[in-house]
Amino acid sequence: MLKRIVVLLVSLGAIAATALAFDARVAFAQGLGFDDKTYHIAKMLNCPTCAGRNLADCPTETCAQWKAEIAYQLEQGKSAEEIIAYFEQRFGTRVLQEPPKQGSTLVLWAAPVGAAVVFLIAAALVMQRATRKPAPMATTASDDPLIAEIEAEVRQRW
Amino acid sequence: MFTDFGHLAVIFAFIASLYAAGISVVGAMRNDDRFVQSGRLALFLTFPLILIGTLGLWYALITHDFGVQYVASVSSRSTPLFFRITALWGSQNGSLLFWCLIMAAFIAAAMAKRWDADKPLLPWVTTVMALVLAFFLFLELFLANAFVRSEFPPEDGRGLNPLLRHPGMIIHPPMLYAGYTGLLVPFAFAIASLITRRTDNLWLHVSRRWTLTGWAFLTAGLALGGRWAHDVLGWGGYWGWDPSENKPLITWLIATAFLHSAMIQEKRGMFKNWNIFLIMLTFASMFFGTAFIRSGLLTSVHAFAASDIGPYFMVAMVIILAACAWLWLTRLDTLKSERALDSAFSREGIFLLQNVLFVSTAFTVFIGTIFPIVSEALTGERITVGPPFFDQTAGPQLMALVLLMGIAPLFAWRKASAQALLRQSVGPLAFAAAAVVGLLLSGMDKPLPLIGFAIAAYTLAQTLTEYVRGVRARMQATGESIPLALWRLAERNQRRYGGYLVHLGVVLLAIGAIGKGFYGYDVIRTVNLNERFTVGDYIFTYRGIRPVQCEFSDCQTVQAMLLMQAPDGTLTALFPSRDHYPEQQHTATIPYTAGHFNEEVYVILSGWERGGAIASFQVYINPLINWVWVGSVVMILGFLVAFWRAPEPEFAPVRSRATQLAQA
Secondary structure, eight states: OHHHHHHHHHHHHHHHHHHHHHHHHHHHHTTOSOOHHHHHHHHTBBOTTSTTOBGGGOOSHHHHHHHHHHHHHHHTTOOHHHHHHHHHHHHOGGGBSSOOSSGGGHHHHHHHHHHHHHHHHHHHHHHHHHBOOOOOGGGGGOOOHHHHHHHHHHHHHO | OHHHHHHHHHHHHHHHHHHHHHHHHHHHHHTOHHHHHHHHHHHHHHHHHHHHHHHHHHHHHHTTOTTBHHHHHHOOTTSOHHHHHHGGGSSHHHHHHHHHHHHHHHHHHHHHSOOSTTGGGHHHHHHHHHHHHHHHHHIIIIISOTTOBOSSOOSSOOOOOGGGOSHHHHHHHHHHHHHHHHHHHHHHHHHHHHHTTOOSSHHHHHHHHHHHHHHHHHHHHHHHHHHHIIIIIOOSSSOOOOHHHHHHHHHHHHHHHHHHHHHHHHHHSOOHHHHHHHHHHHHHHHHHHHHHHHHTOSOOTTOOOOOTTHHHHHHHHHHHHHHHHHHHHHTGGGGOOSSOBSOSSSHHHHHHHHHHHHHHHHHHHHHHHHHHHHHHHHHSOOOOOOHHHHHHHHHHHHHHHHHHHHHGGGSOSSOOOHHHHHHHHHHHHHHHHHHHHHHHHTTOOOHHHHHHHHHHHHHHHHHHHHHHHHHHHHHHHHOOOHHHHHHHHHHHTHHHHHHHHHHHHHHHHHHHHHHHHHHOEEEEEEEETTOEEEETTEEEEEEEEEEEOOSSTTOEEEEEEEEEEOTTSOEEEEOOEEEEETTTTEEEEEOEEEEETTEEEEEEEEEEEGGGTEEEEEEEEEETTHHHHHHHHHHHHHHHHHHTTOOOOOOOOOOOHHHHHHHO
């Protein structure tokens, strides 16, 4: 009798545990209860239903499903890189918070660097052109800075 | 009735602005002052007219006149009076009207000034301002009319967007509008100067205070926007590189570059071309950004719904750019420098470098913001450019600007001496080194933030040294006490020391940004009732959730309670909550902040199950984030010092000495 009760209790416990575990999966689906790892992977992805927000911060139903998918794949032993690659492969580059530094989005990364370099070179050229040329011997005879300046301007104007 | 009267007034304002533009051109062509004055008065008149229109809409909002479509879309019977007033700029149509009002106010103030000294510019300034105002009034009247009535007035309205019920969001849009329109004034003067082929710096001189005002409003608008995002959006941060944040930032960056390079033209008569280019770019960025945000082309957290004003903006943009380019190219001869550069190693040189960096940072933000659209148009693939891109590309450029901010004041005009530079840098460099050692000893060894903090420490020390040097000189010369010497110093040279105060604010802001950016972290925890969890040095206990009275009648609030034990043992109760707005189908996460000044703990209730038996929390640890707010306030204080009652030196139309000689 006692044995039966123990078996019954153990089974009930098992069912309860399963139910709780199941509840946790439901919770995942509702955007609850996912752990830090899921959360941090979600931070690197975009949700299609929340404009301008990453997946982790987005409270919509679709996003909850995506988060559940991440949690599930983590449970399957997949690494963060594999999971991100999975989403990218399935939904395209748009799911990535940080566009890859290759392919068509390389332009994006190169543009600021390229622009900064071009601007700096342009500024250097402008400065070089605008800089007063070392005055020829004849005009340096005068030590008066005012005269030197006037002459420089006259040179520049003509 | 009064509302329809207001509508009529706005129509008259539109006609008045068109008249002002036309008659001013005629006046300028015929050189007849009567026409010019008529244009000036007509443009001046737009302000009271638009004010009547605004009052009309306010009247409708306050009296629950849901027959007006706009009123029904942004308020309801339960909306409190305060939010019925601010609902004026709660959505596209009303905010356009409000923007017109602020623009007209700035224009009226500009029109009211004494024009004796700069009369030749008047008709063209009037024309430019009138055309811009007319364009916005056109959008308001023909594409986004806030006065339109519906045939079947609803019983009740939809209520104000819940996200906009925050003080930061209430002041933030007017600030940005004021910022943009403040910057319209120097643009109008620049164009007038080009049209009239003036070679002097009159336009810069006359519009300087306007530029400064516009810049300050833009700064305040950005800071308040950040505060709003921090308090309402539940991101844990203050800046998310969202398109509608980037847009004012781009304008701010270019306007800041302009404020600096304008100094060179004023002091040395150089960079005239560049200044014209910068003010045009400032205006264009404002216009372009507005077009993108308001047309719904760029999706953003707080963008306006898609509307059909985009194409009109684009057409206007093309016209403006073409007109600017034509004016500029045909007036190149008037923009010659009055002087040659003595050396690249000078204040002028470092200002140019700083200007280039400002513009390239603005370009970086611009590229990141519009890339999704470009990519979609070219390759059909819509990608997302998230914060990591901006952090990695704009971040270093901004840090370089902070460094330049420290170094630049050491450079003498015309030609700087390397020895003097080094001599003056010894103290600040030592301070920066000490700061780095201190940080290393306290266990912070990430290289990037260390570099950042070193730069911030150097610039901080350098800027403070400027004050110390000035105060000491005054004390020696006059025997004044320290506070009096400091006061007099700032009073005697408001622009300079106000500017340095702005620099101090920027450094403080940078310290906050580095702290939050590199040392901030966040976790999510799902816990049972009364379960404890640890984040960083803090121990939290979840004590349950309960429904509480919402601040507004159209929402339901669920509040969680957490007990937080700080490392020193003190207990704090935290109440993060979620507001649900059933009618608007919107849920807002309301964060709760705790911690101490240098380390904010920011908690969000992200969900719960089974009546609160389980709940999830996002906990953000935000080190130094409060310095972002302090820095912003200091920046505004710096503006006030530079601006407040500063006597404007009389403008003598200085021509280059060579020209004077030639004329003599």
